[in-house]
Amino acid sequence: MREIIGRYGTALAGLTLIVFFVAFAPNFATTMNIVNVLKDTSFLAILAIGFTLALIVSELDLSIAEVASLSAVVTGWLIQGQQHPALAVTAGLLVGLLCGAANGYGVTVLRVPSLIMTLGIAAIAKGFAFMITQGVAFVGRWPTGFTGLARGYSFGIPNLVLWLTAVTLLTYGLIKWTRTGAHMVATGEADEAARLSGIATARMKRIGLLLTGLCAGITAVLLAANLSSAAPNMAGDYLLYAIAAVLLGMTMFEPGKPNIPGTVFAALVLKVLGNGLVLMGAAYYVQDIVLGVIIIGSVAFSASALKKAAFKV
Amino acid sequence: MTATPLLSLRGIGKAYGPVVAVREVDLDIFAGEVVAICGDNGAGKSSLIKVISGAEEATSGTLQMRGKEVIFASPHDALSHGVATIYQDLALAPRLSIAQNVFMGSELTRPLLLPFLRVLDKKRMAQEARGFLKQLSVTVEDMDRPVERLSGGQRQAVAISRALRWKAEIIIMDEPTAALGVKETALVLDLIRRLKADGRTVLLISHNMRDVVALADRVVIMGAGRKYVDQALGDLTADDLSHMIMAGNARAA
Numbered sequence: 001m002r003e004i005i006g007r008y009g010t011a012l013a014g015l016t017l018i019v020f021f022v023a024f025a026p027n028f029a030t031t032m033n034i035v036n037v038l039k040d041t042s043f044l045a046i047l048a049i050g051f052t053l054a055l056i057v058s059e060l061d062l063s064i065a066e067v068a069s070l071s072a073v074v075t076g077w078l079i080q081g082q083q084h085p086a087l088a089v090t091a092g093l094l095v096g097l098l099c100g101a102a103n104g105y106g107v108t109v110l111r112v113p114s115l116i117m118t119l120g121i122a123a124i125a126k127g128f129a130f131m132i133t134q135g136v137a138f139v140g141r142w143p144t145g146f147t148g149l150a151r152g153y154s155f156g157i158p159n160l161v162l163w164l165t166a167v168t169l170l171t172y173g174l175i176k177w178t179r180t181g182a183h184m185v186a187t188g189e190a191d192e193a194a195r196l197s198g199i200a201t202a203r204m205k206r207i208g209l210l211l212t213g214l215c216a217g218i219t220a221v222l223l224a225a226n227l228s229s230a231a232p233n234m235a236g237d238y239l240l241y242a243i244a245a246v247l248l249g250m251t252m253f254e255p256g257k258p259n260i261p262g263t264v265f266a267a268l269v270l271k272v273l274g275n276g277l278v279l280m281g282a283a284y285y286v287q288d289i290v291l292g293v294i295i296i297g298s299v300a301f302s303a304s305a306l307k308k309a310a311f312k313v
Numbered sequence: 314m315t316a317t318p319l320l321s322l323r324g325i326g327k328a329y330g331p332v333v334a335v336r337e338v339d340l341d342i343f344a345g346e347v348v349a350i351c352g353d354n355g356a357g358k359s360s361l362i363k364v365i366s367g368a369e370e371a372t373s374g375t376l377q378m379r380g381k382e383v384i385f386a387s388p389h390d391a392l393s394h395g396v397a398t399i400y401q402d403l404a405l406a407p408r409l410s411i412a413q414n415v416f417m418g419s420e421l422t423r424p425l426l427l428p429f430l431r432v433l434d435k436k437r438m439a440q441e442a443r444g445f446l447k448q449l450s451v452t453v454e455d456m457d458r459p460v461e462r463l464s465g466g467q468r469q470a471v472a473i474s475r476a477l478r479w480k481a482e483i484i485i486m487d488e489p490t491a492a493l494g495v496k497e498t499a500l501v502l503d504l505i506r507r508l509k510a511d512g513r514t515v516l517l518i519s520h521n522m523r524d525v526v527a528l529a530d531r532v533v534i535m536g537a538g539r540k541y542v543d544q545a546l547g548d549l550t551a552d553d554l555s556h557m558i559m560a561g562n563a564r565a566a
Contacts, residue, residue: 177432179420186417190406196368197404197418197475198389257408 010251010301011262014269021276028279035158037268037275039150039226042160043219045267046167047238048245050215055246055258056175057208058188059107059114063099063122064216064242068235070125071095071220076138076230085146092224093217099125100213104206114209129232137231150226160222164264167218171211172260184208188258244291245270247298256302270294317380319344319514320365320396320483325374327360334360336538338374342483347505347515349529349546351522353558357538358518362485365516366398367391389418397481399472401488407461411453414460415442415474445474448511449504465493466500473504484508485516490524502527522551536561 021028028034047064054061075092079085099121106117144152152159175181186194187204195201219238224230248269249262274287318341327335335357342348352358363369365376367385376383378394385391391398405414416438422431439456446453451470453463460471469489476484486505490498505528508515519525525532525546532549534542534557541561 173432179422179431179433182413182420182433183418186406186409186413189409190404193404193406194417196366196388196398196400198387198392199418 006255007253010248010298011253011265014252014265014272017269017276018272021272021279025276025279028276033275033279037271039158039160040275041268041271042158042164043223043226044238044241044245044271045164045264046215046222047219047235048242048249048263048267049167049171049260050212050219051242051246052249052258052260052263053171053175053184053208053215054114054212056188057184057205058191059103059205059209061100061103061114061118061209061212062239063103063118063125064212065235065237065239066122066125066129067096067099067213067216068220068223068238069232070099070129070132071217072224072230072234073129073132073138073232075221075224077132079142079146079224080138080140085143085149088146089149089221092221093214096213096215096217096220097210098213099216100210101206103213104209107209108202108205126232133230133232135232137229137234139229142225142228147225147228150222160226163218163222167215168260168264175260180204180207240291240295241267241270244295244298247295247302251298251302316343318342318377319379321377321380322361322365323375323377325361325364325371325376327357327364327369328372334538335364335371338535338538338540340533340540340543342514342516344482344514345509345512346530347509347517347528348531348533349517349519349525350533350535351519351525351554351558352535352561355537356535356561358535359487360538361535362398362487362516362518365391365396366485367396368398392418392479392481395480395482396485397476397479397483398485399469399476399487399489401491405460405468405472408459410457410459411446411463411471412439412442412456414471415445415478417475419478441478442474445477446470448477449473449507451500451504464497466497466504469493469497469501470504473508481513483514483516485518487518488520489517490519490521498524522554525554526551534558534561 047068050064051061071092074095075088078088078091103114103118103121106112107114148159150160154162175185183194183199184204184207186197186199187201191201220235223234245267246258246263248266250256250258252262252265253259254262273290277286277290320342322338322340325335325338326333338361350358350361364371367388367390370386376385383394385394406417412435421434421438423434424430425432442456449470451467453467460468463471473484489501489505493501502524505515505517517525517528526549529546531545532542532554533540542557
């Protein structure tokens with residue numbers, strides 16, 4: 001029983017929250033609102049999956065939001081300049097990969113702690129984003145071939161939800177079912193043990209951070225496509241939300257461990273919470289306060305779940 | 314002895330900057346032996362072990378396996394030559410399962426749909442991990458159980474299973490009983506006897522002379538980075554060994 005509560009307790013609480021809003025928040029349960037919440041969740045969840053991958057190899061990536069902004073700006077810049085959408089998207093993803101590679105290089109070769117390295121990259125990315133845009137946003141009537149990536153539907157399902165599904169399944173498969181994934185997990189759980197078992201731990205850290213950058217790039221392209229615009233600070237708010245999703249996710253399914261299903265479900269819960277609060281008439285700043293409480297509470301809770309797992313069975 | 318040693322050290326030295334931890338050590342290890350390496354703190358045992366296990370490269374000297382020179386630039390090199398080390402702190406990942414720990418770094422995979430797409434074969438890993446533990450007479454049912462929920466002796470068994478998984482011929486054990494209670498120690502001594510009966514070679518680093526007397530065929534005593542005793546255990550008692558170590562310290566001082 002204790003095990004079940006540890007694994008599914010907060011997930012059930014999240015589910016209860018959704019049921020609560022369905023019952024009591026005006027207009028929550030309309031198709032349009034639910035689709036909007038799901039679309040909104042997709043950006044956050046993909047970015048948070050990125051943060052999860054970094055945390056799985058036991059590194060922090062605090063650059064994800066600024067890197068996403070830079071990727072979006074580069075993508076928007078090329079779209080604005082009438083380049084082919086495929087080229088713009090590729091460039092956006094490459095920016096994410098490049099920043100991820102830089103983080104990995106800094107952490108494993110220069111041996112700068114990821115907390116510092118990724119803050120540095122965040123500042124650099126921010127600087128470049130403002131340099132490219134000169135401080136203003138790229139806005140325009142962008143080709144549907146590009147905006148459709150986020151706004152379109154396939155098989156009656158919003159493309160954004162399909163992108164999220166794809167990223168979730170691929171990363172989950174990687175972590176749970178491949179050797180590389182097992183090596184990443186071992187590296188994050190016990191760096192020295194993994195190294196002594198013949199695992200190339202530095203490489204695993206680089207892979208983790210590289211994929212984090214890629215997730216930031218994917219999020220950026222989808223954000224730009226959805227808004228038909230790209231601003232140098234467009235993803236700024238996402239960092240704290242992504243961290244909250246990952247930490248809340250760590251209280252679910254595999255308590256104490258960063259895990260993909262937890263992150264995705266927690267992202268959904270956070271977006272439902274924000275949406276529900278607004279619909280029930282709460283002021284916009286209430287969200288921030290709740291977010292802070294969730295971040296602190298998750299860590300306090302999952303640390304205690306850890307202790308339970310270790311000593312009480 | 315006329316047989317070719319399984320592992321030979323020739324003139325091995327290890328320095329950390331100006332600090333010399335190991336000086337000119339020659340050592341031959343023959344197949345099937347249990348060799349105990351003893352010495353006081355700072356005698357150079359751990360540094361010597363790190364060189365043999367590939368954790369650190371020697372500053373001088375050579376290693377030979379079956380008469381052929383080898384270079385252990387990483388733990389992986391040593392493992393692939395059949396030399397596995399079980400460290401004092403065990404080098405296990407506490408929150409990962411028994412199976413994940415046994416197969417850490419050498420996971421089994423199976424093809425999935427496409428020829429180049431290989432996924433973890435979790436079922437076979439659990440099966441084989443159970444087999445290794447059984448071979449060591451340790452019965453734990455659930456291979457998904459995190460290692461942190463096992464007893465100290467069981468953890469040693471998991472660590473040894475990893476060495477078995479690498480098909481290690483030489484198993485180096487660094488203070489295997491240091492952190493254990495009486496009952497757990499008995500279990501671990503039994504594990505080492507089993508390894509020996511199985512024909513494996515064990516290099517045992519220990520502070521506990523009773524363990525050494527109980528298990529070793531040969532004792533090597535180090536002091537101040539040098540090897541100064543290398544002889545069959547014979548009738549030596551734990552007290553004799555302690556005296557020899559202290560005599561070595563006196564000489565080194």
